[in-house]
Amino acid sequence: MINKRTTNDLMIQKQISLLALLVASQLAWTQDRLITGRVVDRSNKSPLASVSVVAKSTQSGTQTDSNGYFRLSIPPSVKTLTISTVGYTSQDIDISKTDHIEVMLESSVSSLDDVIVIGYGTIQRKDITGAVARVTAKDFNKGIITNSLQQVQGKVAGLVLTQPGGDPNGDIIARVRGATSIEGQPPLIVIDGVAIDDVNKAITTINPADVASFDILKDASACAIYGARGGNGVIIISTKSGRPGKALISYNSFVGLEKIAHQLNVLTADEWRNATNGSGASLDKGANTDWQQMVTRTALSHSHTLGLSGGSNQINFQGSVGYMKQDGIIVNTGKEVLNTRLVANQSNFNNRLQVRYGINTTVTKRDFLPDQFSTSQVRSSGSNFFESVLHALPVLPAYNSDGSYYPGLDPNNPAPLFLINSIYSKKRENFFQGSLKADFELIKGLKAGVLGAVSHANDVNDFFNPVTTPSAAFKANDNKEILSGDFHTSYSNHFGKNTIDVTGIYEYNKYVNDGFSVFASGFLVPDLLNNNLGAASNVQPGNISSYKNEVKLISFLGRIVYNFDDRYILTANFRRDGSSKFGPNHRWGNFPSVAAAWRVTNEKFFSHIKWLDNIKMRFSYGLTGNQENLPPNSYQLLYGPAGPYLYNGQFAQSYAVSQENNPDLRWEVRKSINFGVDLSAFSNRIDMTFDVFNDKTSDMLFLYDLPQPPFLTNQVYANAANAVNKGVEVSLGIAILKNNNFNWDLRGNVATLKNNITNLSGQFRGADLKINSRHYGYAYGPGLSGAYVTELHVGYPAGVFWVPEHAGFDNAGHELYNNYDADHKFIGTSTSYTNLDRVYIDPTPRYTWGLTNEFSYRNFDFSFLLRGVQGEKIFANSLMNLESLVYLPSSNITKTGLHNGFTDQPQPSDYWIRNGSFTRLENITLSYNFKNLRGIDKLRLYVTATNLFIITSYDGIDPEIKVEGSQRYIDSNYYPKTRGFVFGVSLEL
Secondary structure (H helix, E strand, O other): OOOHHHHHHHHHHHHHHHHHHHHHHHHHHOOOEEEEEEEEEOOOOOEOOOOEEEEOOOOOEEEOOOOOEEEEEEOOOOOEEEEEOOOEOOEEEEOOOOOEEEEEEOEOOOOOOOEEEOOOOEEEHHHOOOOEEEEEHHHOOOOOOOOHHHHHOOOOOOEEEEOOOOOOOOOOEEEEOOOOOOOOOOOEEEEOOEEEOOHHHHHHHOOHHHEEEEEEEOOHHHHHHHHHHHOOOEEEEEEOOOOOEEEEEEEEEEEEEEEEOOOOOEOOHHHHHHHHOOOOHHHOOOOOOOHHHHHEOOEEEEEEEEEEEEEOOOEEEEEEEEEEEEEOOEOOOEEEEEEEEEEEEEEEOOOOEEEEEEEEEEEEEEEOOOOOOOHHHHHHOOOHHHHHHHHOOOOOOOEOOOOOEOOOOEOOEOOHHHHHOOOEEEEEEEEEEEEEEEEEEEEOOEEEEEEEEEEEEEEEEEEEEOOOOOOEEEEEEEEEEEEEEEEEEEEEEEEOOEEEEEEEEEEEEEEEEEEEEEEEEOOOOHHHOOOOHHHOOEOOHHHEEEEEEEEEEEEEEEEEEEEEOOOEEEEEEEEEEEEOOOOHHHOEEEEEEEEEEEEHHHOHHHOOOOOEEEEEEEEEEEEEEEOOOOOOOOOOOEEEEEEEEEEOOEEEEEEEEEEOOOOOOOOEEEEEEEEEEEEEEOOOOEEEEEEEEEEEEEEEEEEEEOOOOOOOOOEEEEEEEEEEEEEEEEEEEEEEEEOOOEEEEEEEEEEEEEEEEEEOOOEEOOEEOOOOEEEOOEEOOOOOOOEEOEEEEOOOOOOEEEEEOEEEEOOOOOEEEEEEOOOOOEEEEEOOOOHHHEEEEOOOOOEEEEEEEEEEEOOEEEEEEEEEEEOOEEEOHHHHOOOOHHHOOOOOOEOHHHOOOOOOOOOOOHHHEEEOOEEEEEEEEEEEEEOOOOOOOEEEEEEEEEOOOEEEOOOOOOOOOOOOOOOOOEOOOOOOOEEEEEEEEEEEO
């Protein structure tokens, strides 16, 4: 009798043996090859560290060590290695017949083999058809970099970055090719494939030390892949990724000191006493106080980032922890930021499946000025605190005899030092983002993948003012959650002289915003700050608010890139966007684009010209949509509280229409034409890009005035305005000198921009929304309520100055103005003016520019960046409130105010419009690179000075002010700019 169990055991053993044999044979068949080698600089044969060595068409790769050596295990099917690093021309090396290679890389200003990120994919620089710029870590600005966009300031033609004043909490204003809507909208920020619509939230959450490169998409063809969200340009930020091989530990740190760069020359105590000639004796407390010096300090900033990366060919990672603390030069202001980041890449199924995981968390703590409690407020206007500092009497003391802060003469106008040390204004920002992307190669050339991301931002504002009577407190909590996902497919194939890449994507985005705020006054125990709002003696119903809204954006898009013989390249995009901000009739918008490029140097008739590496001509036309400046639910009929009413002896809350419905609200559309030329010569030692563009924006979204009656509200969002943006952009890079010991590279860019409103009229339910002009920005100060100085006017840019002409003073010291009749013919001067006497003055710059010089000698590197603005005009509102004898003796004035002729309250006129052109030495850096240190792959020490000098005729505190919104180009007491000195270290083990 046969034992069944024995038979089963024998069968199992045979199956296991067979399986083991198959596995062993498979392992033997797929055993990785070990490739070794060394990479050096061709010019001086010096070893190159941190060079990327990647098995072509896979994610298997490593980096060279400090001596240029590498070791890499690869599948036997791989026949080619790609060797690349920033600043050198990439090489593909055949390894089919060798296991050891020696590679010499050629330095270049810009390589045609550079890989550019264009959204949902990459492309070689030589194949770009749209207007795209790239900046890599090698060319980043150095210094007190607390905002990642500061790394590319002045580096890209057409990208204008403005940070009014030197407030650590100030938002940066980013514009790509100017404002494409009336209010101006920032570009979309995309970090490692995940879009974050709030530009300042995005750049706060990314540690500058983690950034590897920026790719800036400028024209409609390049931006069209992002549809409505890319209507104002796109800035793609790629962070550092892990590489297979040994674990790499990195440490980046800087310590910096900042001081105020420029002060206004207000009167000293003795000068004030002489000017008042005894009329201010009752105000004189015998002190001699420099209030600008009293409220400022030498500010310390320091930043530390610890990174770890490594892994294998199957999985690699890059993680970092960063901490940054920046004190403001104004006492009790500043911010702290703590970042953590982890990115992992996984490869499976013989590299057919690629998975990327990402986690990013950021906590930011801010200390604001006394009259501010948000970063957008810092960006949108100046601070009343600086006005109080400049107006404060120098004859008042800063301290009482017992050492406490002197409160001032008027409780409603406290002394500056007392004020800033008494008011509590803080903010805590918490941000989390997680993402997962997976791509699978179904067959050769055909890939499908998904991406999912969740972002959550929580902001808590705290404010307490014990100075006023009664004391006041405020607390707000704001939350924003973004759910993003897409399904994407791509197909790439090469047949004969033809190459085709096709991409198709479905995208879903959901934005949920909610929050609340409470304001209360009258607190008996100020030590509790705003932590017990229930203890307030006065809380009004109107001082409690909450909100919640939701927006969905769904998109379908496709892209085709066709390349024939590396000579003719065609890119076509089509995107269909649907937004819940619009009504059902106009919810969807179609946005196509097309671009073509001709690589002239690849033609046979050009082959005899050897010194030209590349001439490529580009043309693009496309449409993009915009809905970013439109609040949620703007198309709907809304009701809101309208105040209490008495009913049956009791008060009840009434409701009324708070917003008219507009079912015809639709997409704002930007039509863009771009012509460009890319040129490189002398083995890429000279590189130039030239672009001319013409953008026309139609159906611009704007808040229009309505007549009452017949309408129930006085304003409605509608599509009516049109505008035109035109400009020219030029970028140039030259490797001037290259030899074994000394190199000199120069990079420069210049851009012009002209913006005009071509229409402000439209229709709403049969009513004309016809306006040729509208009051916009205004002057502030004593007796200046409603004193508008800029307008929206057809034929001019948004925010054109609209002021009378100053004509001197009469014998009594009163200001005179030029007067004109209805035909604008001069009829004389008088001490008054009407709207007929106003003139239009364009404040926008004629051009912006940047110039970088980089030198290297042996182990030393030296670089400096100059940047500037030419032709800008500024309304010097802060000076207007300081430069007249009328303000004495109750307020301080500038020295200019003693002799400029003003004895009355100054009124807005072209006298206060000043030239805002400037040339600024943005930064200057000297560094030393240690080489051949045992156990250390990289050690770099550097010193940087920022804002060393500025050349300008502007006599305000600084000409770099707000350039967006209704108060653009109006100087209103911004936080003073700083001058900084930094010592930094970069270490890799």
